[in-house]
Amino acid sequence: MAIILNDQEIVELIHEKKIFPKEWQNIFQTKDKKAHREQEITIPRDDGSLFKVIFRQNKINILDFSFILGYMAPRSNVLFRLRRCNGKSHEHTNGIEKDSFYDFHVHMATKRYQLAGFDEDGYAEVSDAYSDIHSAMECFVKDCNIVLPKNDQMKLF
Numbered sequence: 759m760a761i762i763l764n765d766q767e768i769v770e771l772i773h774e775k776k777i778f779p780k781e782w783q784n785i786f787q788t789k790d791k792k793a794h795r796e797q798e799i800t801i802p803r804d805d806g807s808l809f810k811v812i813f814r815q816n817k818i819n820i821l822d823f824s825f826i827l828g829y830m831a832p833r834s835n836v837l838f839r840l841r842r843c844n845g846k847s848h849e850h851t852n853g854i855e856k857d858s859f860y861d862f863h864v865h866m867a868t869k870r871y872q873l874a875g876f877d878e879d880g881y882a883e884v885s886d887a888y889s890d891i892h893s894a895m896e897c898f899v900k901d902c903n904i905v906l907p908k909n910d911q912m913k914l915f
Contacts, residue, residue, distance in 0.1 A: 761831050761838060763878075764869045771829050772840050776801050776809055777905045793817060806832035811904065815891065822847035823891050825898040839879040840867050843898045845891065850882050859884050862894070864901075 763771070778799065789796045794816045801809040808830050816822035823845040828837040842865035844850070851858040853876045864887075865879040872878050888894040899906065 760836060761834065762869065762872050763829075763838065763867065768840055768867045768869075771809075772827065772901070773903050775903050775905055776811070776827075778907065780907050794822070807834075810837060811902075813895075816847070819847055820891065821845040823894065825894060827898070827902045838867065839865070839877070841865065841898075841902055842879050842882075843885070843888065843894045843901075844882070845894065852882060853880050855881075862886070862888055 778801070789798075794814050796812065796814045798810055798812040801811070803809065810826075810828040810830065812824070812826040812828060814824045814826070825843040826839055827841045828839050830837055844863050844865065846860065846862045849858055849860045850863055854871065854874055861884045863882040864885045865882040867878040868881050871880045885897070888897045898904070
């Protein structure tokens with residue numbers, strides 16, 4: 759069952775504090791897929807919903823990566839992508855505005871895109887907040903209010 763979130767609900771979910779457990783590096787699941795590898799961690803919420811933090815990286819092209827913050831409503835198995843930081847590996851076109859670019863960019867869920875029949879995070883903007891995978895991760899952690907254990911570095915692989 760697909761859900762529709764309004765822009766205020768999206769902002770509140772993104773800004774909600776997401777605390778990674780101390781042992782997060784041991785439970786960050788790794789999956790090898792055909793052209794990329796992927797890791798994810800699930801963060802349960804009190805209401806039965808959860809956040810998923812997903813990292814994907816192409817095995818060959820270091821600029822082909824994504825950091826994704828997803829939300830799953832209670833009793834749902836549908837991932838709603840709230841925010842996605844992408845590398846500079848492909849051209850993106852915003853479906854409503856019809857503007858295209860080839861650069862580092864951030865996808866943002868919007869009610870407008872959901873109602874127009876596009877992916878919830880189909881809208882994206884060019885970002886100069888990061889220029890590689892490491893600075894993208896730092897930007898993503900900060901923008902999505904992810905709290906890592908003290909003195910912990912987010913080592914993905």
